[in-house]
Each structure stands twice: as structure tokens, then as C-alpha cells.
Amino acid sequence: MLEKTGIPTSDDLKAIKPDKERLKKGPVALIECFRKIPCDPCFYSCPFDAIDEFKDINDIPNLDYETCTGCGNCIASCPGLAIFVVDYNKNTLSLPYEFLPVPEKGDLVWGLNRAGKKVKKAEVVRVKDPAKNDKTAVVTIKLPKEYLMEVRNIEVGELNG
Ligand code: SF4
Numbered sequence: 001m002l003e004k005t006g007i008p009t010s011d012d013l014k015a016i017k018p019d020k021e022r023l024k025k026g027p028v029a030l031i032e033c034f035r036k037i038p039c040d041p042c043f044y045s046c047p048f049d050a051i052d053e054f055k056d057i058n059d060i061p062n063l064d065y066e067t068c069t070g071c072g073n074c075i076a077s078c079p080g081l082a083i084f085v086v087d088y089n090k091n092t093l094s095l096p097y098e099f100l101p102v103p104e105k106g107d108l109v110w111g112l113n114r115a116g117k118k119v120k121k122a123e124v125v126r127v128k129d130p131a132k133n134d135k136t137a138v139v140t141i142k143l144p145k146e147y148l149m150e151v152r153n154i155e156v157g158e159l160n161g
């Protein structure tokens, strides 16, 4: 399915999801990068060395969940928009966002699933859009737990008139 639609299968996702114990400890990155492509900025973006150094630039990133602090520094570094941070304690999801307008804290947005379908309304709780991110904002939204592994994009505008 991934090859045809770009949407990962549940097996693909199981392979990158930390176990329950790690999820309980706090925020952690999820790297949904499943194709061997010549790309490695995620490795260089991590200040905690939680992503293993690539032996080959085509390698798929390997994240050490215990070392990852969930700081989110890697999110905007990924040209494939494949990195997210989930926090199961605060029920938040941080994601990369490259469209305009960039939402603001307090806005209501639609949470979209990997197929682009609207699945849940969500409140924006934080937006980071520094110049160094080169127009990739990092938007954090609040969601019920059951949507943290489902929502992977947002639609901005419709719910704020
Ligand atoms: S969230 Fe922070 S600590 Fe975790 S992999 Fe990304 S940059 Fe590294």
C-alpha cells in the first residue's frame, strides 16, 4: 500500500511506534520514513543524538526512543514532512505545516488522517515558526489519545470563520 498510495500500513506504523511504557514517560518523536531515499537532515538536527548516524545516506532513520526527549527539533528538518512528536500525557501532537495561513494558538483546526480525510476537530496549543525553519512551522494540537496515531495533518481556516 505504501508504494501505491504513500500511506503506511499498520505493520509499517507498528514498527515505528514506541511501546506503552515509553509513551507514558512523555513526548517522543515518531519518524514515519519508510523508503530508502538519499536524505539525512533528521540525523543532523537532533541535539541529543537520538537518531543513529546513517551508515549510508539511503538508510532509513533509526530512533532511540529512550534518548529522544521529544524536543521536536527534528520536525522541521525533514523535507518529507515525516516526523511528528506525540505526548500521551498531555494528549498533544506536533506536526510540520507548510501551508498558509499558519494557524495561531487557540485556533480550531481540522485534524486530517494520512489520507487527508477530516477526522477530528482540534485546538492549536502552540505554534513555532522561526525563520530558521525556512517556512516549515511546527504546530502542536490537542487531541483525544485515540487520534494521536491517526491525525497527521491539519486543515486551517474553516472552523474560525
Ligand atoms: S524529538 Fe528531539 S530528541 Fe527526539 S529525535 Fe527529534 S530532535 Fe532528537
Ligand code: SF4
Residues within 6 Å of the ligand: 031, 032, 033, 039, 040, 041, 042, 043, 060, 061, 077, 078, 079, 080, 081, 082, 083
Ligand atoms: S529527514 Fe525525513 S525524509 Fe529524510 S531520512 Fe530523515 S525522516 Fe526520512
